[in-house]
Amino acid sequence: MTSDWRDSPDASEYGVDELMITVLADQFQNGDQACNGMASFLPVAAFMLARLTHAPELVWLASAAGLDPRPERIPASTLEAPLWRDSVMYIEQYGDFWTFVLNGRWIEKFCVGAAQLDQYGNANNSVIGSDYHRPKVRLPGTAGLGDMGSIGKQLYYWNANHSPRTMVEKVDFISAAGFLDGGDAREHLGLTGGPRIVVTNLAVMDFHPVSKKMRLKSVHPGITVEEVRNATGFELLMPESSVAQTRPPTEAQVRLIREVIDPDEMRKRELRRADGTSAR
Amino acid sequence: MQEKITTLDEAIGLINDGDVVALQNMATQAAPMALVRELIRQQKRDLGLVVLVGGMAVDWLAAAGVINRLIGAAVTMEQFGLCQQYRRAVEAGRIRVEELSESVLNARLGAGARNLPFLPTRGAIGTDLIAQNPENMKLIEDPFGGFPVVACRALVPDVALVHAHRADCFGNVQYEPTILWPDIGIMPKAAKHVIVSAEEIVDTEVLRRNPDRTVLPGFIVDAVVEVPYGAHPTSFFPNYGYDSRFHRDWTKAAREEEKATAFIDQYVRSPASQKEYLDAVGGAAAIERIANWDEDK
Numbered sequence: 001m002t003s004d005w006r007d008s009p010d011a012s013e014y015g016v017d018e019l020m021i022t023v024l025a026d027q028f029q030n031g032d033q034a035c036n037g038m039a040s041f042l043p044v045a046a047f048m049l050a051r052l053t054h055a056p057e058l059v060w061l062a063s064a065a066g067l068d069p070r071p072e073r074i075p076a077s078t079l080e081a082p083l084w085r086d087s088v089m090y091i092e093q094y095g096d097f098w099t100f101v102l103n104g105r106w107i108e109k110f111c112v113g114a115a116q117l118d119q120y121g122n123a124n125n126s127v128i129g130s131d132y133h134r135p136k137v138r139l140p141g142t143a144g145l146g147d148m149g150s151i152g153k154q155l156y157y158w159n160a161n162h163s164p165r166t167m168v169e170k171v172d173f174i175s176a177a178g179f180l181d182g183g184d185a186r187e188h189l190g191l192t193g194g195p196r197i198v199v200t201n202l203a204v205m206d207f208h209p210v211s212k213k214m215r216l217k218s219v220h221p222g223i224t225v226e227e228v229r230n231a232t233g234f235e236l237l238m239p240e241s242s243v244a245q246t247r248p249p250t251e252a253q254v255r256l257i258r259e260v261i262d263p264d265e266m267r268k269r270e271l272r273r274a275d276g277t278s279a280r
Numbered sequence: 281m282q283e284k285i286t287t288l289d290e291a292i293g294l295i296n297d298g299d300v301v302a303l304q305n306m307a308t309q310a311a312p313m314a315l316v317r318e319l320i321r322q323q324k325r326d327l328g329l330v331v332l333v334g335g336m337a338v339d340w341l342a343a344a345g346v347i348n349r350l351i352g353a354a355v356t357m358e359q360f361g362l363c364q365q366y367r368r369a370v371e372a373g374r375i376r377v378e379e380l381s382e383s384v385l386n387a388r389l390g391a392g393a394r395n396l397p398f399l400p401t402r403g404a405i406g407t408d409l410i411a412q413n414p415e416n417m418k419l420i421e422d423p424f425g426g427f428p429v430v431a432c433r434a435l436v437p438d439v440a441l442v443h444a445h446r447a448d449c450f451g452n453v454q455y456e457p458t459i460l461w462p463d464i465g466i467m468p469k470a471a472k473h474v475i476v477s478a479e480e481i482v483d484t485e486v487l488r489r490n491p492d493r494t495v496l497p498g499f500i501v502d503a504v505v506e507v508p509y510g511a512h513p514t515s516f517f518p519n520y521g522y523d524s525r526f527h528r529d530w531t532k533a534a535r536e537e538e539k540a541t542a543f544i545d546q547y548v549r550s551p552a553s554q555k556e557y558l559d560a561v562g563g564a565a566a567i568e569r570i571a572n573w574d575e576d577k
Binding site: 038039063065066075076077078079080081082084090091092093094095098102125126132133134135136137138139140141142143144145146147149150151173174175176177180185186189190191264266269 | 306307308309333352353354355356358359362366367370371372373376377379380381382383384386390401402403404405406407408409412426427428457458459460461462465466515517518521522524573575577
């Protein structure tokens with residue numbers, strides 16, 4: 001099943017969900033340890049794809065608890081037992097998982113989905129509105145994100161609904177620390193790591209090395225720079241050279257996603273659910 | 281040793297209005313739902329709730345007006361969406377949320393368990409969680425000269441409610457091998473009292489066969505109640521999965537006040553026993569469905 005992935009040609013037909021999965025999968029290599037939380041179909045598919053192709057030794061802590069599981073396929077929940085079946089170890093959460101994460105030597109990369117993301121890569125999954133105690137929308141809450149932005153992790157954001165509502169100039173509440181108000185704000189607080197890239201249904205962004213403002217990196221095939229600008233609630237920096245096109249998934253990647261990893265199309269739920277308020 | 285076996289009625293009778301209650305829970309997992317239903321049946325009021333991640337239990341308690349504050353990291357039913365009744369109660373100001381990151385909640389409970397004023401973490405630095413909660417989180421200098429840390433004030437819940445695979449009459453609590461969330465790892469150790477519902481009450485001899493699976497010693501447990509399928513409609517690995525149909529029915533009902541009330545009347549207030557509850561939610565057919573881990577996608 002995995003023999004032909006290296007020389008597989010670009011797929012001529014694929015969904016944006018599959019493109020986002022392959023972009024995320026490219027960020028994880030042998031030697032990394034990946035973990036996932038709730039409602040994280042795209043990251044889970046990316047980890048499974050990486051393990052079936054370029055990173056067979058990628059360690060995966062499913063649901064932040066089940067070490068190197070062998071799920072039959074992606075189930076309806078990325079937290080429940082069908083995902084962590086056949087684990088090598090159940091990693092106890094209070095003592096062990098948070099020890100490994102907080103230590104800093106392991107689990108250096110983390111995928112973040114949130115309702116709002118701002119130009120400095122701060123994420124909000126807490127409240128929409130200016131009054132914290134009488135919010136317009138009470139979102140699920142920070143969960144593990146409130147730690148992951150502060151403890152040296154490289155953050156990989158995913159957002160299947162790139163719009164001015166989800167890509168905002170300033171988040172209503174910082175649930176996960178990105179580059180705060182930019183520049184060296186993180187360094188002042190002693191924070192290392194931080195946002196690396198943002199993968200949306202339209203484009204891939206990174207962050208300017210000095211100002212730490214979000215910057216367009218590549219647009220997905222068929223998407224124009226203008227469309228990305230219009231869908232972004234702030235002035236998106238442009239790269240110094242021309243805007244690249246995101247590499248599409250290969251035929252082998254698409255086949256693995258559709259036939260092996262996620263035949264039930266759980267990944268499509270990310271797209272349906274993407275109303276900006278129900279991530280996680 | 282003191283015997284701890286009691287009834288749902290008596291166990292929940294130990295809880296006073298206004299208490300802070302720590303609840304074992306994840307989005308759709310391992311919640312002591314029979315104990316939660318009893319909180320509603322006894323019309324408890326003004327409870328504070330501590331959850332790592334709350335699911336349907338939080339939504340029911342919000343709908344029934346049992347809680348007025350929540351200390352936790354998240355509330356969601358994952359694939360079944362936001363907890364609508366909880367969400368509306370928060371938006372209307374009826375429930376006050378003290379939101380913590382997971383490492384902060386763990387530190388607060390860890391400090392509570394060890395009788396310390398606080399424990400530090402490096403999590404949450406730079407977020408708005410700290411400024412929002414100055415009574416319980418403070419950025420402090422490392423006394424040894426490093427970068428600042430967050431001091432997380434001890435949290436000592438009045439009661440912890442947990443569900444387990446088995447327990448003996450003395451309150452020794454055993455778990456089958458499974459993923460253990462912090463709410464079994466630390467919550468009961470921080471709380472002043474611990475109430476346990478268990479799938480079965482067994483002779484102590486049964487626990488002796490696998491002492492490594494005993495997660496709570498009887499001396500910290502106050503009450504034990506036998507409640508088969510006591511976590512329904514949440515999952516309880518490996519015994520049974522979450523009830524998708526029931527979650528969907530609640531999600532639909534929770535959108536309207538009258539329907540939410542009717543739902544809670546039907547499934548929470550009316551059934552006089554666990555047996556009546558299980559019959560109400562579908563009886564043998566529902567049990568077979570969850571026992572087979574049918575996700576009903």
